[in-house]
Amino acid sequence: MPRTPPQCPMDSILRLLMGPWTTHIIWVLSDQGPQRFGVLKRAVPGISTRMLTERLRMLQRAGVVWREQAETIPPAVTYGLTPRGNDLRGVLDAMGEIAERWKTEGVFEGDDLGGAASPNSRL
Amino acid sequence: MPRTPPQCPMDSILRLLMGPWTTHIIWVLSDQGPQRFGVLKRAVPGISTRMLTERLRMLQRAGVVWREQAETIPPAVTYGLTPRGNDLRGVLDAMGEIAERWKTEGVFEGDDLGGAASPNSRL
DNA sequence: TAAAGTAGGGACGAAAAAGTAACTATAAAA
DNA sequence: TTTTATAGTTACTTTTTCGTCCCTACTTTA
Numbered sequence: 181m182p183r184t185p186p187q188c189p190m191d192s193i194l195r196l197l198m199g200p201w202t203t204h205i206i207w208v209l210s211d212q213g214p215q216r217f218g219v220l221k222r223a224v225p226g227i228s229t230r231m232l233t234e235r236l237r238m239l240q241r242a243g244v245v246w247r248e249q250a251e252t253i254p255p256a257v258t259y260g261l262t263p264r265g266n267d268l269r270g271v272l273d274a275m276g277e278i279a280e281r282w283k284t285e286g287v288f289e290g291d292d293l294g295g296a297a298s299p300n301s302r303l
Numbered sequence: 304m305p306r307t308p309p310q311c312p313m314d315s316i317l318r319l320l321m322g323p324w325t326t327h328i329i330w331v332l333s334d335q336g337p338q339r340f341g342v343l344k345r346a347v348p349g350i351s352t353r354m355l356t357e358r359l360r361m362l363q364r365a366g367v368v369w370r371e372q373a374e375t376i377p378p379a380v381t382y383g384l385t386p387r388g389n390d391l392r393g394v395l396d397a398m399g400e401i402a403e404r405w406k407t408e409g410v411f412e413g414d415d416l417g418g419a420a421s422p423n424s425r426l
Numbered sequence: 427t428a429a430a431g432t433a434g435g436g437a438c439g440a441a442a443a444a445g446t447a448a449c450t451a452t453a454a455a456a
Numbered sequence: 457t458t459t460t461a462t463a464g465t466t467a468c469t470t471t472t473t474c475g476t477c478c479c480t481a482c483t484t485t486a
Contacts, residue, residue, distance in 0.1 A: 189402035279312035377462040
């Protein structure tokens with residue numbers, strides 16, 4: 181991400197959501213309710229421990245998720261959405277609705293969307 | 304972005320929007336109407352020609368923007384939102400609303416949101 | 427006795443993303 | 457006549473991201 185010097189709250193929220201797995205994590209927490217770390221990891225297939233930890237920390241710093249650690253000996257940590265996190269549910273729903281519609285319209289057929297397709301891909 | 308093998312339309316739409324400048328570009332086209340390349344570039348301060356071109360091409364492939372080239376000698380190219388592009392306006396508005404609210408709540412004060420803050424930042 | 431699960435932390439390195447600079451063509455303006 | 461503008465493309469280089477592997481400490485299970 182470039183050095184946008186933005187002061188623009190939109191930009192901040194985008195940098196928050198834009199990370200690779202972020203919305204997926206929020207979605208799971210919103211849909212399945214609070215979950216423990218391991219369950220969450222299994223619910224987001226393909227994510228690495230490192231990534232999941234990092235994203236959760238970041239969402240926590242933003243006040244979007246809470247973290248509750250039980251000081252038992254194999255520690256049990258649970259994450260959930262704060263009210264602020266629930267604010268995001270609307271955005272996610274709106275996106276999901278569009279995604280559904282576009283899918284029925286066949287937008288995602290030859291799906292080479294998203295990447296910096298041309299310059300340095302697969303060198 | 305990792306190799307999400309997703310088949311999930313949400314994922315496709317996220318990969319579409321997630322690029323660094325993408326939403327900003329869409330926002331400008333939605334707010335100011337169709338614009339020529341140069342104007343657009345000036346409206347998204349900090350973006351490089353390369354990036355702007357690439358993002359526009361991608362949005363075009365997704366059917367979100369249209370491109371109209373006048374074959375005059377200094378070529379004049381205009382970009383605008385398709386109806387599909389306008390679908391996204393709602394999502395953007397929803398995000399903008401939240402962003403406003405969070406700003407008044409002071410969420411973005413020590414703004415180190417978004418990045419992979421811990422491991423390799425600023426080495 | 428050894429292995430597995432829990433919730434991570436840290437180092438390393440490959441790969442991807444994005445900035446910079448240089449180049450294209452032609453016409454109009456200075 | 458040199459410069460400027462348009463809308464890019466291409467090559468080169470740097471920066472950032474993210475996956476992989478190894479480590480923790482303790483308990484329960486096989």
